Amino acid sequence: MSRNRQRLYDLAAIAVSACCLLVLSGCGFQLRSAADLPEEMATTWVDTPDSTSLFTRELKLLLRGNDVEVVDGDVLLAPESLRLVRDFQFDEQEILGATSEEELIRDNLRREMAAALLRRLEAFGRT
Secondary structure, eight states: OOOHHHHHHHHHHHHHHHHHHHHHTHHHTEEEEEEEEGGGOOOOOOOOOOOTSSSHHHHHHHHHHHTTTOSSSOSSSSSOOOOOOOOOOOOOGGHHHHHHHHHHHHHHHHHHHHHHHHHHHHHHHHH
């Protein structure tokens, strides 16, 4: 009896996984692959107001993850501004939770900003 029950659980797990895959593929979800950066960016210079900021570190990490060597060098793109905004509800009664949520939002924004800049660099390579 327990063997049959285990098989039933295994089949249910496979069915749920298959349904999740169908739903994700149907909505257009796809895993992010390596960025298709222009060949000129095989060696790249990153100039930010704060070279030790978490954003700069995240950007350099993404670039290196795409086989880009980050060095000192010439300007390829004119300075450009990117801006991401998130609304944040602050409740004085839940100050500890609000602090944790703020940190999560900042981390998420930093990652999204670095990814947005990488996509901008990809688009530059196509022009």
